[in-house]
Amino acid sequence: MPSLSRVAFLLDVDNTLLDNDTIADDLKRFLTREVGVERQERYWAIFEDLRAQLGYADYLGALQRYRVENPREPRLLELSSFLIDYPFADRLFPGAMETIRHLSQWGPTVILSDGDVVFQPRKIQRSGLLDAVQGRVLIYIHKEQELDDVERRYPAAHYVFVDDKVRLLAAVKQVWRERVTGVFPRQGHYARGPDVSHYPVPDITVERIGDLRRYDLPALIGDSETRRKS
Numbered sequence: 001m002p003s004l005s006r007v008a009f010l011l012d013v014d015n016t017l018l019d020n021d022t023i024a025d026d027l028k029r030f031l032t033r034e035v036g037v038e039r040q041e042r043y044w045a046i047f048e049d050l051r052a053q054l055g056y057a058d059y060l061g062a063l064q065r066y067r068v069e070n071p072r073e074p075r076l077l078e079l080s081s082f083l084i085d086y087p088f089a090d091r092l093f094p095g096a097m098e099t100i101r102h103l104s105q106w107g108p109t110v111i112l113s114d115g116d117v118v119f120q121p122r123k124i125q126r127s128g129l130l131d132a133v134q135g136r137v138l139i140y141i142h143k144e145q146e147l148d149d150v151e152r153r154y155p156a157a158h159y160v161f162v163d164d165k166v167r168l169l170a171a172v173k174q175v176w177r178e179r180v181t182g183v184f185p186r187q188g189h190y191a192r193g194p195d196v197s198h199y200p201v202p203d204i205t206v207e208r209i210g211d212l213r214r215y216d217l218p219a220l221i222g223d224s225e226t227r228r229k230s
Contacts, residue, residue, distance in 0.1 A: 007107040007221055008156035011133070012163040013120075014057070014113070015188025017096040017209060018088065018127055027059075030082050034075045042066065055142055056114040059083055083119060088127035093187065095210020100132045102213045103160070106220075110154050111137040112161070144171040158221045162212070164191045166199040173200070181220055185209045 014020035031040035046069075047062035054061075060083060067076055100109050111124060111133050120139050124130050130137060138153065140146045161172050162183040169182035184202035185191065187209065204220070206212055 002153065002155055005107045005154070005156040007158045007160060007217070008154045009103045009107060009109045010112040010150065010154075010159055010161045011100070011109060012113060012165075012168075013111060013115075013124060013127075013129065015164040015190060016162055016185055017093060017100075017129060018123070019091045019093055019187075021188050023086065023088070023091055026086075027082065031079070034078055035073065039066075039070070039073075042069070056116065058116045058119070060119045061116060084122060086123075086126070088123050092127060092129075093209050095208065095213060097128070097132055099209050099212045100129075104133075106217045107156065108136060108154060109133045110150075111139075112143055112150065113137070113139050114141065114143050115139050144168050144175075147172065147175050160220050162209070164188050166191075166196050166202060169202050170199040173203075183212065183220075185211075 011017060028040060028044070031043055035043075043062060043066050046065045047057070047059065050058050050062050050065065060080070063076075063079060063083070067073065070076075103109050109132070111129055113120060113124070115121075115123075117139070121137070124137055124139075136154070138146075138150060140149075143150075157179070159176060159180045160183060161169065161180050162185065163169055164185055164187055166184060169184055172180055173182050181204060182202040183204045183206065185206050185208065187207075204215070
């Protein structure tokens with residue numbers, strides 16, 4: 001069984017370390033250029049339907065379903081290549097790698113993500129995040145429901161969970177309570193959504209992931225009074 005760490009850092013990927021909104025915008029422009037506005041819009045409709053069914057984004061799964069509707073589409077190879085070969089390292093938020101290095105001086109950094117079993121691992125590998133966390137990557141369907149598995153694989157007295165979705169920060173806080181510090185980077189469309197105010201205020205809010213480099217360990221794992229003074 002893995003040894004107990006004083007603290008472990010659980011880091012989301014999309015719109016936390018990686019600018020996924022810009023990746024999606026690039027894909028929209030590419031689809032419009034390759035297959036036209038109507039089919040581009042149809043792809044995203046399939047994508048959203050699939051996300052509602054699965055609970056996570058599945059870009060390649062949506063492309064498979066798009067193919068069923070358009071079996072003679074000559075651009076399918078270009079569409080799949082765009083996704084698989086996208087230069088994800090160019091879309092890391094400024095300071096993302098430096099933040100991982102900053103946190104790793106106190107405990108293991110772990111990628112904790114939702115997603116499919118092909119595209120999400122590819123994204124993490126090609127962005128350089130896999131190497132940055134020394135291969136410590138967990139990808140689930142609903143990560144907030146798998147905390148017992150997270151704890152078994154990376155046991156720690158305290159966790160720092162960084163995610164752009166306040167819904168997930170609240171869900172994890174409800175389970176681990178004072179054993180977790182929730183960090184909310186206000187990046188991406190989820191972080192600016194109207195439902196943010198419906199959930200408890202996260203322990204720490206930063207405007208950019210790179211801002212976490214200003215926090216020392218007591219500020220990250222201390223009580224709310226300590227964090228307010230940091």
